[in-house]
Amino acid sequence: MDLELISFKLCPYVQRSVITLLHKSQPFKITHIDLHNPPDWFKELSPSGQVPVLKVGGSDVLFESAVINEYIDDITPPRLHPDDPLKRARHRAWIEFGSSCMRDILSIIEAQTETAFEETRLALMRKLERIEPELGAGRLFAGDDLCLVDAAWAPLFMRLDILGETRNLFEGASLDKVCRWSEALLALEQVQKSVVPELRELYHGMIENRGGEYARLALLPES
Ligand SMILES: N[C@@H](CCC(=O)N[C@@H](CS)C(=O)NCC(=O)O)C(=O)O
Numbered sequence: 001m002d003l004e005l006i007s008f009k010l011c012p013y014v015q016r017s018v019i020t021l022l023h024k025s026q027p028f029k030i031t032h033i034d035l036h037n038p039p040d041w042f043k044e045l046s047p048s049g050q051v052p053v054l055k056v057g058g059s060d061v062l063f064e065s066a067v068i069n070e071y072i073d074d075i076t077p078p079r080l081h082p083d084d085p086l087k088r089a090r091h092r093a094w095i096e097f098g099s100s101c102m103r104d105i106l107s108i109i110e111a112q113t114e115t116a117f118e119e120t121r122l123a124l125m126r127k128l129e130r131i132e133p134e135l136g137a138g139r140l141f142a143g144d145d146l147c148l149v150d151a152a153w154a155p156l157f158m159r160l161d162i163l164g165e166t167r168n169l170f171e172g173a174s175l176d177k178v179c180r181w182s183e184a185l186l187a188l189e190q191v192q193k194s195v196v197p198e199l200r201e202l203y204h205g206m207i208e209n210r211g212g213e214y215a216r217l218a219l220l221p222e223s
């Protein structure tokens with residue numbers, strides 16, 4: 001199957017699909033675009049104007065990371081989604097929840113005051129506390145084998161890890177299992193290889209451009 005993933009180097013949603021493709025050892029081509037100045041062919045291709053987009057067989061087009069990941073999973077057995085319909089629905093729900101946590105990270109980065117920063121940080125911590133009891137004794141979300149929830153959450157943990165280098169975002173939160181899950185995910189080869197080598201620098205650049213309190217306190221040199 002001829003697969004081409006249209007990407008923006010910083011995009012965590014694209015990264016979800018890259019993790020799944022790498023995990024499945026499925027060959028694919030990746031084409032990075034500049035989302036701030038998207039080429040005309042991309043505007044034609046993507047109904048939402050967003051990445052990821054997956055071109056299949058040169059002509060068919062898929063969009064939305066959760067849908068793309070399910071398609072990749074469907075065509076490359078064995079499945080990473082549970083067979084049981086109720087369990088599968090619950091996994092889909094936690095993937096959606098992961099997307100909402102990803103948006104919370106943007107709110108943290110964009111917070112313009114220390115109070116807003118703290119409010120947005122705590123809002124995300126409260127959400128992570130909701131997934132904590134879902135985690136069992138295994139290393140990953142549903143045991144020791146990777147599932148699509150893992151692929152969806154690893155990009156979020158990678159960004160929290162970078163942000164955490166200069167400010168402890170987990171302060172005051174009871175998230176032992178979430179932290180263990182994050183560590184296990186970030187140690188996986190398919191996760192480490194799912195981003196460009198310069199991701200950290202690009203991410204810092206993006207944070208500085210947003211000009212929030214986090215950038216002022218954690219990244220910019222004191223004047
Ligand atoms: N719900 C989408 C979200 C994708 C998304 O937000 N992509 C961002 C880049 S990380 C994007 O393309 N933004 C450009 C825009 O919204 O115009 C998914 O899961 O695929």
